[in-house]
Amino acid sequence: MKLKRNKSIGIFDSGFGGLNIMKEIVKELPEYDYVYLGDTARVPYGGRSKEVVYDFVKEAVDFLFKNNCELIIVACNTASSDALHKIQQEHLKKYKNKKVLGVIIPVVEHTSLITKNKRVGVIATEGTVLSKSFPREFSKLDSDIKIFQKACPLLVPIIEAGEHNSLWTDLILENYLRELIKKDIDTLVLGCTHYRILEKKIKNVTGKKIKIISEGKVVADKLKDYFKRHKEIEKVLSKKGKREFNSTDTIDKFEKLGSKFFGEKIKVKKVKIN
Ligand code: DGL
Numbered sequence: 001m002k003l004k005r006n007k008s009i010g011i012f013d014s015g016f017g018g019l020n021i022m023k024e025i026v027k028e029l030p031e032y033d034y035v036y037l038g039d040t041a042r043v044p045y046g047g048r049s050k051e052v053v054y055d056f057v058k059e060a061v062d063f064l065f066k067n068n069c070e071l072i073i074v075a076c077n078t079a080s081s082d083a084l085h086k087i088q089q090e091h092l093k094k095y096k097n098k099k100v101l102g103v104i105i106p107v108v109e110h111t112s113l114i115t116k117n118k119r120v121g122v123i124a125t126e127g128t129v130l131s132k133s134f135p136r137e138f139s140k141l142d143s144d145i146k147i148f149q150k151a152c153p154l155l156v157p158i159i160e161a162g163e164h165n166s167l168w169t170d171l172i173l174e175n176y177l178r179e180l181i182k183k184d185i186d187t188l189v190l191g192c193t194h195y196r197i198l199e200k201k202i203k204n205v206t207g208k209k210i211k212i213i214s215e216g217k218v219v220a221d222k223l224k225d226y227f228k229r230h231k232e233i234e235k236v237l238s239k240k241g242k243r244e245f246n247s248t249d250t251i252d253k254f255e256k257l258g259s260k261f262f263g264e265k266i267k268v269k270k271v272k273i274n
Contacts, residue, residue, distance in 0.1 A: 006238045008033040010069030012060045015043035015160065016247075016254055017193030018075030019261035021103065024216030025073070026243070028224055033242040035067050038258070039273070041248035044156045045078040046125025046192070053127065057083035058091055063246075063273040065095055070236055072100045073219065077191050078125045080104045081133035099233060103215050106222035107189060108137040111213050115187040118145045121180035121210075124191035126151040134191060148183045152176045152192075159194045162257060170201060177205045189213045197261065246271045 011022045015038050022036055037060055039045075045053050057079045064072050074080045074087075080102030087100050111120055122134045129151040138145045154172050158164055180188065188210050190196060196214045203212060227234040243266075247254040251268040259265045 006033075006068065007070035007236050008035045008068050008238060008242070008244075010034075010064030010067070010072035011036045012039075012057070012064060012072060012074050012079070013037075013076045013193050014039050014045040014056075014079065015156075015194070016040070016258035016261050017156075017159070017196075019245075019258050019266075020196045020214075020263075021073070021075040021193060021216045021219055023261070023263050024220040025223055028217075028220035029227075031239040031241060033238040033240055033244075035064060035069055035244045035246065037064055037246045037248075037271070037273070038254060039248045040250075040254055043160065044125070045076060045082075046127050046156055047153060048078075048127060050082040050127075050131070053079055053082040054086055057087060059273045061087060061091060061100060063271065065098060067244075067246075070098060071233055072098075073223065074100060074102045075193055075219070077103055077133075077193065077215075078127040081128045081131035097232075099230075101223075101226070103219050104133050104137055104191075106219050107191070107213060107215050108134065108141060109222070110218045111187055111189055112138060112141045112145060114211055114213065115145060117184065117186045118142070119183060119185045119187075120145055120147055121183065121185040121188040122147060122149045122191045123152050123155075123176065123180070123188065123195065124149065125156065126153050128191055134189065148180050148185060150176055150180055152195075155198065156192065156194050159197055160257075164197050164201075169198065170204075173198065173201055173205050177202070181206060181210070185210060187211045187213060190215065245269065248273055
């Protein structure tokens with residue numbers, strides 16, 4: 001049987017934050033075709049229940065597989081925390097040979113090699129923190145690593161409103177980060193797609209001694225490595241350098257803020273996934 005070689009890589013996030021993960025992936029692996037989906041009609045996922053997030057992610061996965069994706073990266077931390085395991089164990093049975101990967105495990109693997117004093121801070125949405133996905137994955141790798149989590153529910157709405165450069169963002173960050181700094185962490189994971197845009201401001205608060213881990217580059221490197229180990233997937237992927245961007249709500253804001261996250265102008269299509 002002849003192999004079909006026209007398959008894309010799907011990247012999914014609750015909104016446009018995942019575009020900075022896609023930016024790093026595309027930088028590392030430019031030859032492949034990509035289909036991005038941002039569920040802007042239902043963002044933020046961060047304060048929603050596990051069950052609701054699972055149903056949303058299932059619809060996103062179905063959409064991307066229907067749109068010719070062979071492999072999906074769930075760039076959203078909340079979705080990776082609340083839904084990925086069940087998607088892989090149950091929902092994927094419907095799709096022979098297709099794969100869905102998340103962001104938590106690659107970031108945990110990377111961070112566990114970076115921390116020297118084995119005291120790591122994680123900032124994320126409420127959903128991600130409540131799921132305990134980060135502490136769970138760290139403890140599987142190295143039970144000596146101590147994790148200090150802090151949910152930062154105000155950050156995503158501020159970023160979605162395009163107000164991340166405001167003075168009140170500095171105040172909010174100081175408040176959120178103060179208790180983590182007191183825990184003597186040497187590494188801080190930005191466990192949410194949106195926070196990359198705040199990296200400079202976060203560094204201003206944490207100072208030089210704390211190493212900041214933002215996810216894009218880590219996920220891109222791990223995906224490159226994954227393709228080396230999984231030639232059966234890599235070889236069916238199309239290499240025409242195509243990029244397609246989809247949003248479940250109006251596209252104006254998505255194009256404007258999304259272009260900032262992606263680092264270049266993007267053209268977005270509005271789609272229905274449920
Ligand atoms: N994409 C989500 C994450 O990485 C943040 C936005 C949301 O709450 O949906 O956790």
